[in-house]
Amino acid sequence: DSGVTQTPKHLITATGQRVTLRCSPRSGDLSVYWYQQSLDQGLQFLIQYYNGEERAKGNILERFSAQQFPDLHSELNLSSLELGDSALYFCASSLTSTKQETQYFGPGTRLLVL
Amino acid sequence: GENVEQHPSTLSVQEGDSAVIKCTYSDSASNYFPWYKQELGKGPQLIIDIRSNVGEKKDQRIAVTLNKTAKHFSLHITETQPEDSAVYFCAATGAGSYQLTFGKGTKLSVIP
Numbered sequence: 615d616s617g618v619t620q621t622p623k624h625l626i627t628a629t630g631q632r633v634t635l636r637c638s639p640r641s642g643d644l645s646v647y648w649y650q651q652s653l654d655q656g657l658q659f660l661i662q663y664y665n666g667e668e669r670a671k672g673n674i675l676e677r678f679s680a681q682q683f684p685d686l687h688s689e690l691n692l693s694s695l696e697l698g699d700s701a702l703y704f705c706a707s708s709l710t711s712t713k714q715e716t717q718y719f720g721p722g723t724r725l726l727v728l
Numbered sequence: 729g730e731n732v733e734q735h736p737s738t739l740s741v742q743e744g745d746s747a748v749i750k751c752t753y754s755d756s757a758s759n760y761f762p763w764y765k766q767e768l769g770k771g772p773q774l775i776i777d778i779r780s781n782v783g784e785k786k787d788q789r790i791a792v793t794l795n796k797t798a799k800h801f802s803l804h805i806t807e808t809q810p811e812d813s814a815v816y817f818c819a820a821t822g823a824g825s826y827q828l829t830f831g832k833g834t835k836l837s838v839i840p
Contacts, residue, residue: 721770
């Protein structure tokens with residue numbers, strides 16, 4: 615158990631809908647990262663937050679957004695969902711925001727868009 | 729940006745044999761190389777990592793080697809056991825970047 619928690623574990627929704635995925639980092643960690651894992655694209659970095667502020671952006675679609683709250687939990691919002699958004703979404707956390715820092719992954723949220 | 733290639737995509741070994749997984753990266757300024765193990769239905773779990781100031785690191789049956797000149801790094805698992813069966817991912821952190829770039833993964837099967 616990494617100490618990173620994610621809810622929900624599974625999510626089934628329809629195209630065009632909007633969902634929110636939630637992540638709580640390990641106790642004491644200030645950075646949160648979101649990754650998408652799909653069969654064809656592998657594990658891809660979406661976005662990073664550090665202590666409430668956006669720190670880095672990866673291949674995140676404009677339909678997706680995220681935020682980190684004062685209690686350091688983070689939410690990833692996915693809107694206007696398409697079939698291709700079906701994937702595993704992982705949250706990871708690290709202590710600070712240095713470049714060589716270990717990232718600890720949560721168990722993921724499996725999203726299925728029908 | 730950084731690009732990480734991982735080989736092989738699948739690997740089957742007999743229990744007790746060694747397994748080697750290789751990765752190459754494109755950004756010569758990359759300086760952090762973790763390896764993750766992902767079991768079915770779970771998130772990636774860090775098993776070992778190496779930073780650019782060392783060439784090799786060992787932790788019991790697992791070792792990682794890094795060749796910065798050739799821009800490749802490898803995971804070595806000795807005396808494999810059935811519980812080593814999983815998907816293994818290598819990753820690298822590119823220059824000026826905080827996020828990890830992952831390889832496509834290697835599905836390791838250890839046959840009892």
